[in-house]
Amino acid sequence: MLYSELFASALKKLDRNEMATAVEVLIESSFAINRSQFWMGRNQTIRDANGLRRFRRAFARLLAGEPLAYILGKKEFYGETFAVSPAVLIPRPETELLVEKALELLGQRPARILDIGSGSGCIAITLARLTRSHVVALEKSRPALRVLKRNIERFGVQSRVRPLAGDLYPGRAAAFRMIVANPPYLSRQDWLEAPREIRLHEPKTALVSGRAGTEILARIIAGAPRFLEPGSHLLLEIGQGQRRALCGFLKAAGLRELECVRDYAGIERVVVAQME
Ligand SMILES: C[S@@+](CC[C@H](N)C(=O)[O-])C[C@H]1O[C@@H](n2cnc3c(N)ncnc32)[C@H](O)[C@@H]1O
Known part of the structure; x- marks a missing residue:
């Protein structure tokens, strides 16, 4: 799966485009990458399995309505x-x-x-x-x-x-x-x-x-x-x-x-x- 596909499928589940920034921030924190690394590498295949697990756990919390600040802890x-x-x-x-x-x-x-x-x-x-x-x-x-x-x-x-x-x-x-x-x-x-x-x-x-x-x-x-x-x-x-x-x-x-x-x-x- 590409980073851009992960991003798009998460947004689809949220059904709220205003959450795009939140999803992007969760991807960046889960894979320990910064904003430009995300945008430059969005068409690369995800190879970090731990990062993917972290993202899925964090995204489930976002989906359940938890504020982004609590998920990120900051x-x-x-x-x-x-x-x-x-x-x-x-x-x-x-x-x-x-x-x-x-x-x-x-x-x-x-x-x-x-x-x-x-x-x-x-x-x-x-x-x-x-x-x-x-x-x-x-x-x-x-x-x-x-x-x-x-x-x-x-x-x-x-x-x-x-x-x-x-x-x-x-x-x-x-x-x-x-x-x-x-x-x-x-x-x-x-x-x-x-x-x-x-x-x-x-x-x-x-x-x-x-x-x-x-x-x-x-x-x-x-x-x-x-x-x-x-x-x-x-x-x-x-x-x-x-x-x-x-x-x-x-x-x-x-x-x-x-x-x-x-x-x-x-x-x-x-x-x-x-x-x-
Ligand atoms: C609206 S929050 C503000 C927190 C922080 N100062 C801020 O601006 O983000 C109010 C804080 O007051 C604390 N608090 C409530 N009643 C209090 C009391 N009687 N004495 C001292 N702190 C109290 C709460 O636990 C909470 O942390």
């Missing part, structure tokens, strides 16, 4: 590749907006940062790498913490990113110049309406907050004054239509909203607030 975020497993949320492009805003506010000055609900560590590690800041990466889920630690080692940032098990905030008093969080913010109803691929494969505890969706955001905001000095920043990723509720929580906690960044779909996505 996902790009802010130009770098992070290890992922079904224990963590797959990093999203919207979250890069939060990182961008944080970098803008931090400038060149290293700071002490708290990342709440660190998951794969994509936010914490990116900020630590690009600003030489010290980040406490707090996570409640033990399986997620294992992926987080793997990424900390992979990027060699053990001295600047400290993984910490906990429920939203560290047990001990500490002061941070910035708190960032992409917490669970879906309501139970949002979850029921979420795409099947998400519901079946991504961790519900990473996505669902409660009945309203804003419960965890409210707890983060209420707890923030104990950990932020005046003038310090709180950056939160939020769900569609949650900004108004958030403004109320911020005011009650003595924080001032500075800005709300819209995502690529025009949805209010990242709230930037400052401790009065």
Whole structure:
């Protein structure tokens, strides 16, 4: 069988041409070849039996609706590749907006940062790498913490990113110049309406907050004054239509909203607030 025949027969089974890139990536990773090797050699006969077995196993998972990132065990975020497993949320492009805003506010000055609900560590590690800041990466889920630690080692940032098990905030008093969080913010109803691929494969505890969706955001905001000095920043990723509720929580906690960044779909996505 030629590589091009394998590609075409896989696409036929998927019956969705938009999955062409996913199939191509699976072929490349299964046979350990790069993009140009695939395209240059697509009319060559496949001789790598192990590669073919790997492809068939991976393709069966894709056919069953598993996200490509979990099959490959990795996902790009802010130009770098992070290890992922079904224990963590797959990093999203919207979250890069939060990182961008944080970098803008931090400038060149290293700071002490708290990342709440660190998951794969994509936010914490990116900020630590690009600003030489010290980040406490707090996570409640033990399986997620294992992926987080793997990424900390992979990027060699053990001295600047400290993984910490906990429920939203560290047990001990500490002061941070910035708190960032992409917490669970879906309501139970949002979850029921979420795409099947998400519901079946991504961790519900990473996505669902409660009945309203804003419960965890409210707890983060209420707890923030104990950990932020005046003038310090709180950056939160939020769900569609949650900004108004958030403004109320911020005011009650003595924080001032500075800005709300819209995502690529025009949805209010990242709230930037400052401790009065
Ligand atoms: C939406 S995911 C974000 C993961 C990662 N920061 C990202 O942006 O891709 C939310 C994360 O918060 C964690 N989490 C949920 N409740 C938490 C809590 N009470 N305390 C700490 N972490 C929590 C989840 O396990 C999950 O890893």
